[in-house]
Amino acid sequence: MLSLWKGKQMSKYVVVGAGATGSGVATLLSSQGHQVEVVTRSGSGPIREGVTLRAGDATHTEFLTSVSEGAAAIFNCANPPYHRWLADWPPLADSLLAAAQNSGATLVTLSNLYAYGQPTGPMTPHDPLKSTLPKSVVRAKMWNDALALHEAGKIRAVEVRASDFIGDSPQSQFAYFLPRLMKGKNLQVLGDPDAVHTWSYVDDVARTLVAVAQNSSTWGRAWHVPSNEPRSARQVFNELADVAGVARTKISSIPTPILRLLGIVNPQMRELLKTLYQFQSPFVMEDGESREVLGIEPTSWDLILSNTLRPFLSNAGALTKDY
16 A cells, blocks of 8 residues: 655655756745755756756656655656657656556646646536547546556646746746837737636646645546636736736737748747647636645735736846837
């Protein structure tokens, strides 16, 4: 019988990936007094003091198992380039499953909403993963494989699903546009700028991942990140402009023919075209169960706006680049 997490005593945790969420998870766990090891290929990343960085290839099962020995949980916060999901995710997913089984660590996976497919209403964590897009099928298989092993008693697994990010992070959907917004330049965005959308704050993503890792009653299913009320891209940009004290700017949609032309030379854009529906109509996530069971409320929207703007308000040099 696999042992359960025993409480608040110091534990060891392994985080695969040092991006916004991986760094956030590592920082939060370290602040709780836990031993944290972060795995990246280079052994580097924006990690706070007291966290150990480990260089290595997480697709190598022996390496990942060795790092994970004695760990309470392994966090899958990896972020392969979107256009490489079909090639990069399967070997990494297999290695994570094997390491979890070999070490006895709980596998905590960060995922997204793509696998639900085009929604007809608010998405819940109980909705079927019905998308037939190849990259969505890859993510669905990752969870279904983990769940099958969990139900067979071979591992402990749990998944956290977030919507598109907002916050002080290059992974934020707004990061690219903020220098233009601060200069008063017009913005062109994907899809309909007036379609409402759920935005997940990167710090709330990290809080949710840590919460499920430390609560055995949550294992064996998926959870949504507690997020603020949905807002359109236009609403968010207008609110960011107000907080920054700059004039609101014109916001329009990038014409679809231009997106198709960009997709010819840009593999990332080519893949985004397949899920453009996420920005053309309401894309809303339901998170009530997470709030109730995990006791997590989303960070206040005003604070999210301030933190999203922080690097642009505190570093004038960030605005010198010609965007």
